[in-house]
Amino acid sequence: MTEVSGVRATPGGRVRLVFQPGGFNILRDSRFSWLRSLDEDWIGGLALLGAIGLGIGAAAAAHAGLRPLAIALGVLVIPFVVVLLVFLVLKAIESLVGWIVLIGLIILFPLLLFPGVRQWAGKHWDGKPAARRLDWPRERIASTRRALDASGLAVQVLGADGATLVLRAGGEAARQLDTEFARLLGGPASPPARTFARR
Numbered sequence: 001m002t003e004v005s006g007v008r009a010t011p012g013g014r015v016r017l018v019f020q021p022g023g024f025n026i027l028r029d030s031r032f033s034w035l036r037s038l039d040e041d042w043i044g045g046l047a048l049l050g051a052i053g054l055g056i057g058a059a060a061a062a063h064a065g066l067r068p069l070a071i072a073l074g075v076l077v078i079p080f081v082v083v084l085l086v087f088l089v090l091k092a093i094e095s096l097v098g099w100i101v102l103i104g105l106i107i108l109f110p111l112l113l114f115p116g117v118r119q120w121a122g123k124h125w126d127g128k129p130a131a132r133r134l135d136w137p138r139e140r141i142a143s144t145r146r147a148l149d150a151s152g153l154a155v156q157v158l159g160a161d162g163a164t165l166v167l168r169a170g171g172e173a174a175r176q177l178d179t180e181f182a183r184l185l186g187g188p189a190s191p192p193a194r195t196f197a198r199r
Contacts, residue, residue, distance in 0.1 A: 002180055005029060006173035010166040017167070019180040023137035044087035050080035136165070144181055153178055 005016040014029045058073035111117045145156040152170030169177045
């Protein structure tokens with residue numbers, strides 16, 4: 001499974017493509033997708049640093065007799081403190097749930113000694129996550145056309161059902177897109193045309 005982000009789809013807008021051996025899925029991507037790459041601990045740490053820095057600045061301004069600056073910095077501390085408190089509450093809940101699950105497993109584990117419980121568990125849990133249906137399975141793709149345009153690489157996917165999807169990407173995302181379509185369709189990546197051929 002390979003994920004290609006930074007792709008613009010027509011129709012669809014900004015998307016991420018998840019390629020699997022039998023096709024690919026289209027997932028919505030937002031303008032704030034870079035937030036996904038930030039670890040939640042970084043967010044908590046930045047909130048703590050912001051709260052401490054602005055709090056010290058407000059205290060120093062108050063001590064120096066700069067009351068308006070102290071009030072302004074004090075007001076700016078509030079969002080950082082709120083984010084920090086939310087972060088701490090979420091971390092506490094995450095830890096609590098983890099401990100509850102661990103204790104529950106330790107308590108329930110001996111039940112697996114009974115054959116009926118083992119059979120029930122085997123029927124209801126196979127250890128594999130539920131597979132998501134592919135948006136564009138290989139059988140749905142009638143043909144693809146690739147072309148270079150101002151934004152980089154454009155791939156036009158023509159569906160057997162008559163649907164048309166145009167995917168545009170530049171830079172590394174364009175290279176990944178090209179490679180993944182070549183892998184999906186079972187052939188080497190050929191140099192794309194300068195424009196789509198007219199019908």
